[in-house]
Amino acid sequence: MEIDRIDARLLDLVQRNNRLSSEELGAKVGLSASGVQRRLKRLRSESIIEADVAIISPKAIGRNVTALVHISFERARADIVDRFKQAICKMSEVMSAFYVTGQIDFVLLVTANDMEDYEHFIRRLVHDNPDIKRCETMIVLNRVKAGFTVPMASIAFS
């Protein structure tokens, strides 16, 4: 599970665009196409590359509302937390979810078709999880940056 300079550069490229051909990648990192492929294969098999996905515009498919939701529980018991984690994984409206430190327990990134749809989602969420104490919504006006692009500049050059 070691990563060298070339791996880091490959990761940096594919995390922005994973549709570049091995040849294009090779030209950029100074490697042959098959060399690139062997490395990418390893990075995928070792789950250093966790997934390869297309990012869809929520608006283009009629999801006009994006919101960040703060969830806090009455009591943060482990079983309650675990049950909630499982529940949100199954909710398709929840795009991302983070379990965090502090006053807030969870931060969810949610999409909905419209406000009515969003309200239904929140009602359902609170109804299904009676341990929720507070549920605070921030409507996303603008998705300034969307991604999980990790900085590669600081990789240990081993």
Added chain:
Amino acid sequence: MEIDRIDARLLDLVQRNNRLSSEELGAKVGLSASGVQRRLKRLRSESIIEADVAIISPKAIGRNVTALVHISFERARADIVDRFKQAICKMSEVMSAFYVTGQIDFVLLVTANDMEDYEHFIRRLVHDNPDIKRCETMIVLNRVKAGFTVPMASIAFS
């Protein structure tokens, strides 16, 4: 910019895995490989598919700290907001950024190698943006769900 049932199913598949071959996709949606490719090409050219990316494990490359940061400004003037948007787009530590309604102005998703690294980032952020009033950090204990996978079930069947 119309999306039919087949497009919706394709989007639903590729947003989970964009490395499936056109043939595999075709088998799942009942279309030939070329039919699939034509549709994906359109979806990409019309930016319904915004990007195709690999998701990297932050831990695997030594980014051990993930945090959600709430930013609020002294005054939410348009020029201040716009300048801040540009600034965070350039900061590689910022994986995602949302401009939101309410008390908070921005929510950032940030990675750092360690706490020291994180502290440096915050200092730099606040130093470079003197209009920031408050800056509240929630350390991510667990990334329960990571993605921008949009629900497709509710697509209008046009």
Added chain:
DNA sequence: AGTGAAATTTATCTAAC
């Protein structure tokens, strides 16, 4: 319109070096 099938181009995989 949008589709499927064949031909072409391109990319990827499997070795051998």
Added chain:
DNA sequence: GTTAGATAAATTTCACT
């Protein structure tokens, strides 16, 4: 790590409904 040949996939063209 590379190069070369085999395999597979993506792209283009075209005839069809």
